[in-house]
């Protein structure tokens with residue numbers, strides 16, 4: 001029987017970071033298992049690649065503020081994975097839930113730079129549908145660069161990474177947890193469930209409930225007017241088109257068409273394709289941005305998105321760092337966006353871990 005100090009299930013951005021944080025804290029036998037054949041192949045790869053800087057949340061000051069806090073640190077520490085020379089433009093739709101002046105006021109409240117961009121307005125948008133637009137300080141990250149960096153750091157830290165290995169918790173006692181993995185049983189002093197959309201399928205009860213949403217990201221070659229730009233149209237059932245650096249193209253996502261279906265029952269987590277909605281996304285985007293008619297649809301990526309269903313008395317931070325009610329040696333971790341990793345780091349560091 002294999003015995004380890006900590007077993008991390010899930011090699012996405014969160015699992016990799018937790019493995020590194022535990023090693024730093026003094027755990028000496030840290031193992032990570034990932035059922036895909038590489039690190040960061042699921043939600044950490046199939047996403048919009050936006051490093052949030054608060055602009056997305058004009059109706060939630062606390063979320064805007066916390067994104068601002070994490071943004072600078074993320075950019076500083078991951079400059080190797082940041083796509084250079086792309087100007088993010090936020091277009092404010094005439095039927096948006098916020099007006100242009102409310103958006104500008106919100107940016108100033110959270111201290112996020114924004115300037116009205118008349119040139120982008122002329123080059124990109126239909127003024128009948130878009131009231132105004134702003135150039136802001138927000139960026140895209142290259143998930144493949146993040147994955148390469150994490151692989152090097154995990155290796156240097158001596159973390160035992162097992163790829164193509166899945167696991168499920170089978171039992172626990174006061175001093176350890178038994179995980180059945182596809183390469184045999186592992187006994188761990190602590191287990192970290194970092195499986196994101198599969199958080200509630202690991203064989204333990206979770207207090208924080210999640211809704212799973214099948215999301216479609218259309219990949220496109222953008223029109224020439226988008227060169228060096230990214231666009232987000234706010235605030236309501238609109239769309240974004242941003243660099244997707246991992247495949248040297250752009251993503252197109254739409255608030256109405258990207259989510260295909262959702263469910264919250266555990267154990268029903270297969271990806272089920274029922275046909276692309278890219279045409280509907282493109283058609284609607286063209287109404288607001290006529291130049292999108294010169295873009296080319298390439299293909300779509302599909303992924304499950306985990307959305308936290310908060311109970312009334314819960315913490316309002318959009319992350320989970322939950323000690324299991326089944327065993328105090330099992331933790332479930334979920335971050336709603338990449339830069340929330342710093343909040344998770346805090347939880348890991350604040351806790352006292354009686355070590356082996």
Ligand SMILES: Cc1cc2nc3c(=O)[nH]c(=O)nc-3n(C[C@H](O)[C@H](O)[C@H](O)COP(=O)(O)OP(=O)(O)OC[C@H]3O[C@@H](n4cnc5c(N)ncnc54)[C@H](O)[C@@H]3O)c2cc1C
Pocket residue numbers: 009010011012013014015033034035036040041042043044045046047048049050051052165166167168194195196197198202215216217303304305306333334335336337338339
């Ligand atoms: C459509 C979409 C768009 C998004 N856009 C953004 C964005 O623009 N900006 C942003 O910051 N965030 C965005 N997010 C959120 C972000 O992608 C996630 O917060 C982040 O990737 C979660 O990382 P993770 O490591 O928890 O999950 P994942 O990367 O999914 O890692 C979980 C891993 O667990 C593995 N696993 C599951 N079950 C088992 C098992 N039993 N045994 C072994 N391994 C297992 C999976 O294979 C997977 O690799 C988006 C998410 C989606 C889905």
